[in-house]
Amino acid sequence: MATYSYVIIGAGMSAAAAVQGIRDHDQAGEILIVGQEVFPPYKRPPLSKGLWREERIEDLWMSNDVQDSHLHLHLGDPVDEIQPDEHRIRTLGGLSWGYEKLLLATGGHARRLAGPPDRAFYPGTLSEHIRLWAQLRDKARKILVVGGGFIGSEMAAALTEKGHQVTWVISEEEPFAQWWPAILRDRVAQTYRDHGVDIRSGIRVEGIEHTKDGVAARTSNDLRLSADLAVVGIGWVPNDDLARSAGLCDEGPGIPVDEFGQTSQPNIFACGDVAFAPNAEHGRMHEDHALSQGRCVGATMAGTQVAYTDLPFFYSDLFSWGYEAVGDISTRHQIVEDWVNPGEEGVLYYLDGTRLVGVLNWNVWEGVAMARSLLERREPVTPEALRGKIRNPGSSA
Numbered sequence: 001m002a003t004y005s006y007v008i009i010g011a012g013m014s015a016a017a018a019v020q021g022i023r024d025h026d027q028a029g030e031i032l033i034v035g036q037e038v039f040p041p042y043k044r045p046p047l048s049k050g051l052w053r054e055e056r057i058e059d060l061w062m063s064n065d066v067q068d069s070h071l072h073l074h075l076g077d078p079v080d081e082i083q084p085d086e087h088r089i090r091t092l093g094g095l096s097w098g099y100e101k102l103l104l105a106t107g108g109h110a111r112r113l114a115g116p117p118d119r120a121f122y123p124g125t126l127s128e129h130i131r132l133w134a135q136l137r138d139k140a141r142k143i144l145v146v147g148g149g150f151i152g153s154e155m156a157a158a159l160t161e162k163g164h165q166v167t168w169v170i171s172e173e174e175p176f177a178q179w180w181p182a183i184l185r186d187r188v189a190q191t192y193r194d195h196g197v198d199i200r201s202g203i204r205v206e207g208i209e210h211t212k213d214g215v216a217a218r219t220s221n222d223l224r225l226s227a228d229l230a231v232v233g234i235g236w237v238p239n240d241d242l243a244r245s246a247g248l249c250d251e252g253p254g255i256p257v258d259e260f261g262q263t264s265q266p267n268i269f270a271c272g273d274v275a276f277a278p279n280a281e282h283g284r285m286h287e288d289h290a291l292s293q294g295r296c297v298g299a300t301m302a303g304t305q306v307a308y309t310d311l312p313f314f315y316s317d318l319f320s321w322g323y324e325a326v327g328d329i330s331t332r333h334q335i336v337e338d339w340v341n342p343g344e345e346g347v348l349y350y351l352d353g354t355r356l357v358g359v360l361n362w363n364v365w366e367g368v369a370m371a372r373s374l375l376e377r378r379e380p381v382t383p384e385a386l387r388g389k390i391r392n393p394g395s396s397a
């Protein structure tokens with residue numbers, strides 16, 4: 001049985017970042033990445049946006065150095081057991097390797113609805129994207145998009161822009177009610193409607209059934225909504241079963257880690273969507289978290305302790321808009337709206353009493369560093385003191 005200096009379970013975004021972190025400090029250590037998917041690490045966010053527009057599959061690959069002869073990939077074969085006492089992992093296909101340092105970068109998976117999967121699609125992997133793409137390529141379809149979160153909102157926008165007829169079913173009373181003030185959510189919801197999206201709000205989908213012609217959603221209020229197929233984005237669940245069996249988890253979801261990505265076991269680390277770091281309550285399960293934490297944890301594994309303490313930011317794109325946010329952007333907080341152009345360009349500040357807890361930059365770029373700095377000050381703030389703090393470069397307002 002071969003033993004590697006570093007074994008990484010999961011060939012995703014945080015794994016690729018961890019390799020960079022290791023290589024920043026150790027150019028020759030033998031690294032093995034073991035992945036469940038058949039693909040090498042790729043960027044996942046374009047699956048619900050860029051790939052439906054101008055991006056191509058060739059643009060997705062994360063560029064770990066192909067010349068790195070000390071980096072080995074074993075793909076399409078998930079790890080099904082970690083034996084921490086023996087410093088060994090085993091795959092479903094029956095292969096075993098030893099490790100000096102082990103990193104769990106197993107990400108998460110889409111929460112599923114009851115019902116057969118064939119005509120229900122769960123954006124999350126490139127294989128699933130290809131399966132959906134194959135259904136849609138040749139003609140306009142009637143599609144049920146289920147879920148009012150990031151993935152549901154992005155898929156409803158992307159599919160309607162591609163000419164499909166979208167019915168968007170969300171459990172919230174109106175789209176984006178959980179994040180944004182009325183001026184913004186009305187503006188964005190109207191744009192969905194202008195693109196022909198039929199928004200059905202306040203409806204919980206219980207399951208997807210096959211019908212003669214396609215699918216029907218069973219809903220909590222006994223509606224039956226039919227379409228050719230369904231695209232479901234109702235939550236993302238950390239892939240922590242493996243870690244749980246190895247005794248690395250508490251009762252809650254995910255793997256608890258410290259600021260170095262260290263788990264409760266020596267020489268075992270975790271990063272990305274599956275890892276719960278102390279600073280990342282609100283940006284976990286997003287790209288910046290995966291990349292920043294992955295790189296820090298890789299460096300630490302290679303012997304140079306680098307703490308991951310940044311507040312992660314997250315972003316999304318809808319139609320012609322884009323936004324970046326740091327912290328807790330929930331409408332249960334007071335929202336201070338600082339618009340340059342209402343609904344088009346501006347910054348939202350989320351306050352818990354006099355404490356700033358979240359910032360959302362709407363079509364405002366290069367404002368993440370300032371948002372972090374304002375959040376990290378942790379001193380009482382007033383709405384007046386916040387206005388104008390973050391602006392697009394060159395904006396005169």
Ligand SMILES: Cc1cc2nc3c(=O)[nH]c(=O)nc-3n(C[C@H](O)[C@H](O)[C@H](O)COP(=O)(O)OP(=O)(O)OC[C@H]3O[C@@H](n4cnc5c(N)ncnc54)[C@H](O)[C@@H]3O)c2cc1C
Pocket residue numbers: 009010011012013014015034035036037043044045046047048077078079080105106107108123124125151239242271272273274284285286287288290313314315316317
């Ligand atoms: C459709 C979609 C859109 C997104 N859009 C955005 C966005 O706009 N902005 C943003 O900030 N973030 C976005 N994200 C989130 C971002 O992509 C993730 O936070 C990031 O990919 C997490 O990286 P990771 O390495 O933890 O997990 P992943 O990139 O998911 O990689 C984990 C890998 O581990 C593999 N694995 C799991 N179990 C095992 C096992 N037992 N053995 C071997 N391999 C295993 C999985 O198959 C997977 O390939 C999006 C995610 C999705 C799915």
